[in-house]
Amino acid sequence: MPKPNKNEKSRELDDDYEVVSFEEFCDKPSNAKTDLLSLNDNINYRIYYESLKLPKDGSSSNIEEAFDREIEGQKETSLNGPKGGVYTKYQRFSQRRTTLQRAWEQLKNICPGMLGVGLMCVLCVAVWLVVGGTLGGAWTEDKYRKLWQRVHPENTERPMTYYEMVVPEVHYHDHNNLSTKNKFNGSEGSRKTPLDDEKYQRLMRPKPIQVPTEAPETAKYLKRTPEMLRNMCSNVTDNMRFDCYPQTGANEEACLKRGCCWKSTSIQGAPYCFYPPNYDTYKFYNMTENKRGVTAYYALNRPSGYPGDFRMVRVDIMFVTGDIINAKISDAENPRFEAQYPEIPMVYGSIKTMKYKMVLESSSIGFKVVRLSDNVTVFNTQNIGGLILSDKFLQISSLLPTNQIYGLGERRARFRTVLNEWKTFTMFNSDQAPVENTNLYGTQPFYLALEPDGKAHGTLLLNSHAIDVVLQPTPAITYRTIGGLFNFYMFLGPSPGDVVSQLTEIIGKPFMPPYWALGFHLCKYNYGSLQVTRDVWKSNRDAGIPLDVQWNDLDYMKNGNDFTYDDVKFKGLPEFVKELHEAGMHYMVLFDPGVSAAEKAGTYPPFDKGLEMNVFIKNSTGQPFVGKVWNKVSTVWPDFTHPNATMYWTQMMSNFHKKIPYDGAWIDMNEPSNFVSGSLYGECAPEELPYTPHYLTNGLKHKTLCMDAHHYAGDHYNWHNLYGLTEAIATHFALVEIRGSRPFIISRASFPGLGRYAGHWSGDVDSSWHDLRMSIPELLSFSLFGIPMMGADICGFRGNTTVELCKRWMQLGAFYPFSRNHNSDSSIPQDPVSLGAEVVSSSRTALRMRYSLLPYYYTLFWRAHLHGELVARPLYFEAYFPAGYWYSLDGTLLTSGWRNVTEQHMLAVKNDTMMCDIRVVASCLYKSRQRAWCQRVSVARALYMCWPHLTAAQARAILYWDDGLGLQTYDESKYSLVHFILDKQEFRSELQWWAYGMPTVNKITIFGQKVPIKNVTINQKPCKKPNCEFSYSSNSKIFVIFNINLRLNEPIHIQWMLQEKLKLTELYLIKALTIYIYNNHHQLTIHLH
Structure with a gap:
């Protein structure tokens, strides 16, 4: 620790002069010759060194010169002296000076005269008391013991009470430092300490008891005969059986020994051994x-x-x-x-x-x-x-x-x-x-x-x-x-x-995605080269497929190693990413958590730097834990609870971003996955579980790390399920630091709270009709878990898809919140162009509809981010479907009435038809104009609104808009928010906040209007060409106001009159939509709110 600045007179004593911090002082023996900085000086001393950006160990050769330059200008009011007094910052006294000399120098700086003499007398008395106390032994034992306890609370035997909360050892938590979370360095068992009777009696106060080895009530249960237990348990119904012996090997003898009931049953899954009433453990x-x-x-x-x-x-x-x-x-x-x-x-x-x-x-x-x-x-x-x-x-x-x-x-x-x-x-x-x-x-x-x-x-x-x-x-x-x-x-x-x-x-509320992430994503494991990647991207773009994000899977890496790219097969990748950016598109890459451990020293910085920063998960001997994933020989895993881990991960991602300016991160294999069950070298410690979870018959280490592998904050036994979340937190932080805009992360592993940092996809699904159907409950379940950015690999990942399957899956997947086509290296290419004109046509139509709905999706994600609402919602959130006219989103009348629909009801449709009904509750659907091939183009298009009629008096909707990239646009009020209201025969807008421009409104469509329209006024002016037109179809009952180009930063007030007296009409306003897809006997439904 460097020394504070001293007077020139005392410079010759530097060799025997030592200054330490409060913590270092408490670590020294009581007879050490040490000058203790005051707590206030210690804090200021640290701040001063940090402000100079000098190391605290004084290693800089220019440290004395720095102090000489700065010391004269550094003045501060002492917290220990009169309010008017100032001391030279960090000015200290030499050991040769007496207490009186020190006091006199202080008093000269405070005030002259009688006040100074009086204060000197007080100081002398205080010094006398301190010296007396020290000579009397009060400080040598009790004071130093208290100081030592304050610095070493983890080694202090604190009295425990049942009115104090048991807290983790580490109380302070830095949001960006995962190491400050619950630092347990032992197994669950090692945390237990023996409790003698005297200590136990103290814990029991004020009502001391002693728990016997075998409680009296236990003995009563054990002495009961099987017949007595049968009578006692006879009133337990089959449905009220709670399993008393969930382990394997249950039998009557073992069951009765636990004081439980034993009775066979023919009900599948019901336990034979179950608890009696009021089982008092x-x-x-x-x-x-x-x-x-x-x-x-x-x-x-x-x-x-x-x-x-x-x-x-x-x-x-x-x-x-x-x-x-x-x-x-x-x-x-x-x-x-x-x-x-x-x-x-x-x-x-x-x-x-x-x-x-x-x-x-x-x-x-x-x-x-x-x-x-x-x-x-x-x-x-x-x-x-x-x-x-x-x-x-x-x-x-x-x-x-x-x-x-x-x-x-x-x-x-x-x-x-x-x-x-x-x-x-x-x-x-x-x-x-x-x-x-x-x-x-x-x-x-x-x-x-x-x-x-x-x-x-x-x-x-x-x-x-x-x-x-x-x-x-x-x-x-x-x-x-x-x-x-x-x-x-x-x-x-x-x-x-x-x-x-x-x-x-x-x-935690879900993260706000960047606007571009709501576009369509395209990927395949093992394109094999940059040329194939470019050809797939270009051919789909040329075919008119709306596309925003191109991905590369593991095959872009060199030898499967993170933070590298194959400069042979993917030569020119930086230039390709630049081309994507110039076209308004984005690029995503995969990062596995596993880092290669077999590269030659000095050739692979992620491993070399990880060793230097000591950030890898350890084995039982304290060496990096070694397994095997995609790397050629061996793999080690970063420990994201380590204090250096976030810095390490950010540095590795930043260095790679300088080579390949990617826009988001795909974090895969982060359960964490391991191709060997346990360690590549040596054996795992026995797990010794008294109960093995139902599906984990191969042990906890199956396809992952040993449970005794050691994180900075505890054993992998405790941290396994948290690994993916901690990686997502570190990745989120890194992307913010690197790009300075909203991160976009998709993670395979999840735990509660992941939605605050990342989205999720459902993994390696099959290319099958069954998996297409099951993608819907998977999506809706993760919506309930607070992870709205979710989707399945469209057309399936494993196995070969078919034209019909992929066509229908593209129609469904176009409405996933996270919409990506992706499949494995062993499967046929399944991007729309590769499967032919039929898939191209249906995909283009579905994705154009998605892109027209992006303002609506974006507002839903904002509501999710702000209020925790769902984006994809199950039907029971909005039940029930009301009577009235139902329409497809393309304006086609679906049905002129309503009927009960059962699971077996079939509706005949054309082979290439995608049917979307407009869900009818109080809100509206705003869309951008269609035929945009990426979101940057769709953002620039005008909006149009769909308003079905409903028999409610008034309906409302909102539109949120910002730059689509900013980190704190809502918190910093850099957004615009407009409310829309439909009330009988008028439509109006109410501006809530305006700080970012919105597209204009060019068209408003009202469905289910039974009565023809006579005239329309906009802001008290008649609707006339060329600034306004309207039309009405008596067949479809659709009323359209178009070519209006109204700015949303000004109030909008539209009124219309009917050609005949208005009867009781039905005013339907969209709040969600349901997409039905039919294929022979397959009926699939996705509900988007």
């Missing part, structure tokens, strides 16, 4: 309350049958907002790993209106949450199943008020899950192509429950370990996990949209 101990929540403690009452039972359990209930409640169940004695992402916002202030009540009673185990408006219990764990809390197995069950839920991903299944049978889902991020009945790329332990009366609520479990969710027809849900703690968030709704909005208040 724990007993209530005490409880405290405050305005923001309740804290309760439970003492262990019986052994669970799993090693490492929590002897004392803490339940924290926090009232987050009036419609969000948090329940955390943890070990009261030992810190547990807690998922530190997503970042949960702090809540301040009082809650004015509570929409729920929380019931926690001493007579039962657990709690329940009740919605006040209808007295519905949305979550009830009181004496339900068995509450099991142990080191590597935790289980809790809850009754549900409905048998219909949505969510719980990532998995391949129908969108709605009906609780009519026993089902088990596993959540553990895995490199697994989408198929039914297995865990996939992401972990999303959130469900939305739709109640019989249409109200909804939701529950999120924040736990980063492998999770099993068991659903049963009670209806009930059981959570099982292999580590950490239970951290639940319940969302009271009451509408489905409210639930998702409340969810994103906790996990």
Whole structure:
């Protein structure tokens, strides 16, 4: 540490003069000869060195000269002296001066005369007291002990109390430094410390008890005969069975030993071994309350049958907002790993209106949450199943008020899950192509429950370990996990949209995409060369396919190594990217997290720099953990929890961006995936799980890293499911630093909160009709998870597509929020041009319609970013379809009435027809003019609006507009916002904010107008050529006002008169649209709101 500036008289004593910081001083023995900087001086001293941009170790050869140049101008008011006094900054005294000399010099600078003498007397008394205290031994032991404890809190044996919250060791968190999150450097088991009886008695105050090895109630259960247990369990119905022995090898003897019921059943999935009523694993101990929540403690009452039972359990209930409640169940004695992402916002202030009540009673185990408006219990764990809390197995069950839920991903299944049978889902991020009945790329332990009366609520479990969710027809849900703690968030709704909005208040609102990302994307694994990439891009562009983003997969890299490109096969890639940019288009590249570990030293900076910065995940010996992915020989993985990792990742991406100016990042293989199960060299430590999650029979290390691989912030056992999210956070930060505009990231792995930083695609789907259909529930599920930028690989990834399949998939995929055609290296080319004229024609029509809707999509994403609303919405969010005229978006009348449509109802259409009905609720659809081949062209086109009629008095819509790139355009008020209102026979606009230009409105179409129009006025002026025209079709009932070119920065007021007296008409306004695609017996539906 460099020395502060001293007087010239004391310069000769530099050799024996040492100045240290407060922290360094506390680390030294009490007899060390050291001059301690005051806390204020220490802070100013650090700030001063940083302002000079000099190293704190004083290594600069010009440091003394720098101080000589700057010291005279650096004056500041001392916080320790009179308000009028000033000291030379960092001026210190030599050791040769006495205390009186020092005091006199200080007093000369403060004030002369009697005031100075008086202060000197006070200072002398203070010095005498300090010296006396030191000689008396007060400082030599107690003071230094306190100082040492302050600097080393992790080594201080602090008294524990059941009224203090157990917090992670690291309290401070820097948003861009993942290392400051929950730094656990050991396994779950190693965190437990023995608890002797004396300490346990102290923890029990003011009501001391001692938990015996075997609680009395446990002995009673164990002494009961099988016959007694059968009588006790006879009243448990089949639907109320909660599995007491979920491991393999269940038998009657083992079941009875746990004090559980054993009875066979013919119901598939129902357990033979189940809990008796009121299975009391724990007993209530005490409880405290405050305005923001309740804290309760439970003492262990019986052994669970799993090693490492929590002897004392803490339940924290926090009232987050009036419609969000948090329940955390943890070990009261030992810190547990807690998922530190997503970042949960702090809540301040009082809650004015509570929409729920929380019931926690001493007579039962657990709690329940009740919605006040209808007295519905949305979550009830009181004496339900068995509450099991142990080191590597935790289980809790809850009754549900409905048998219909949505969510719980990532998995391949129908969108709605009906609780009519026993089902088990596993959540553990895995490199697994989408198929039914297995865990996939992401972990999303959130469900939305739709109640019989249409109200909804939701529950999120924040736990980063492998999770099993068991659903049963009670209806009930059981959570099982292999580590950490239970951290639940319940969302009271009451509408489905409210639930998702409340969810994103906790996990973060979705990111605002750049406008160009809403265009069509084109990619293929193994184009093989730049020439093929260019030919595919040019041929589709020449065919009139609207296209905004060209991608390259892994094959652009040299030897599959990140941050390189093949300068032979892809020679000229920088020039090609420049050509894309000049055409108003964009370029995306793939980044795998795995870095090659076998390159020659000095030839591959990503590996060399990673070693230098110490950022790779370690094995049990402290060396970089080595596996194998796409790199030729071996792979290491960056540890995104390391304090240097974000800097490292940003530097690598920045260096590559200087070569290839890419516009966004595709982060793949980040579960993380590993081609070997565990380490390439050596063996993984035994996992020793008392319970293996349902689909993980090959072990946790299957196709990934060893669970004992070590991150800076803890073992991979704890961080596995968070790896993809931490990479997305680092990538998001890097792109902001590199490009200075909105990042666009697509990630394969996911965890709650990913939508704040990145989008997602559904992975390696098959080229099949089944996978086309299943892409819809996958899309809608991720909408519920707060990740609206989502889509599937159009036409499929694995296997060869067909002309008919790809044509229909392009028609569907044109309306995915994330719309990309992509397939594997072993499949035939499937871009529209490669499959022929039929696919080109249908793709062009569908994509032109998409591009005409981009202003609408953009506003929906803004609403999602601001309010947590959905972009792609399931039908039940807006049910029901009303009676009236339905139209296709091209203006064709679909039906003149309405009818009940069943699942078997077939509607004959032309072979090449894509049918889109206009969803009829109060809003409007604004479109840009068609025939734009990229979004830059479509942005420049005029808008036109579609307004179907509805029997409501008034309808409203909004349009948001900005530059499409800025990082904080809304926060910095660099946007425009206009409201539109349709009220009977008039249309008007209301300007809310104007700071960025909008396209003009050229055309307004009103569907379902039964009565002909007599005349039209715009802003009190008659509609006449050439500035305005209108038309009406009595066959289609469509009324059009066109060639108006109205500016939106001024109010618009349009009125019309009818040719005959207005009868009761139907005014329909678009709020969402439903796209139907028919092919023989295949009927597929996507609902876009």
